Amino acid sequence: MSISSAEKIMLAARQILDADGFAGLTVAAVCARAGVSNGSFFHAFASKDALAAHLWIDCLSSYHNAMIAAVAGNPAPEEGLRALVLAHLKWVEANRPAALLMFRHVQAEWRELVRDRQGAENQRFGAALSAWRDPWVAAGRLHELSGELFAAFLIGPAQLVCRGWLDGRATRKPSASARQLADGAVRSILRAG
Incomplete structure (x- = not known):
């Protein structure tokens, strides 16, 4: 072929x-x-910008696939939250150039060229994550949060740590803080009981 x-x-x-x-x-x-x-x-x-936009979508899809794989098999709530945080950290470390492209070019004008593809990719990711999360919310095991708040509590702190490492402000790899970052996500999202 x-x-x-x-x-x-x-x-x-x-x-x-x-x-x-x-x-x-x-x-x-x-x-x-x-x-x-x-x-x-x-x-x-059509242009270098068009290539960059397609490359950006490929990076986003790769990241989403890593996150979706973290909850494949429907792990229990705490295990799943920890796996998601770790998947985020590991993907950033293993894909540093792609992570830099994704995080540094969030406002790039060329992203408009793939806005529809980005929307479809985000819907695919949201649906896959909801398929794991929603039953645990319904069972009272996870706090009921909007998708945006769920993501903020889940990877917000990890994202800050990753950005510091990507920008060279931190020398320790993000995964060095995996336990503490996962603990924070679990405390924020897992319901006691």
């Missing part, structure tokens, strides 16, 4: 992102690594 130019370009873009970060993601670098012409690049993607 042959790989399309668009797939070659996305593969090359991921490799460049991993090796050189977003700054290294130029059309020339992508074309050289992918072995495609400029014409092939612009046939597949």
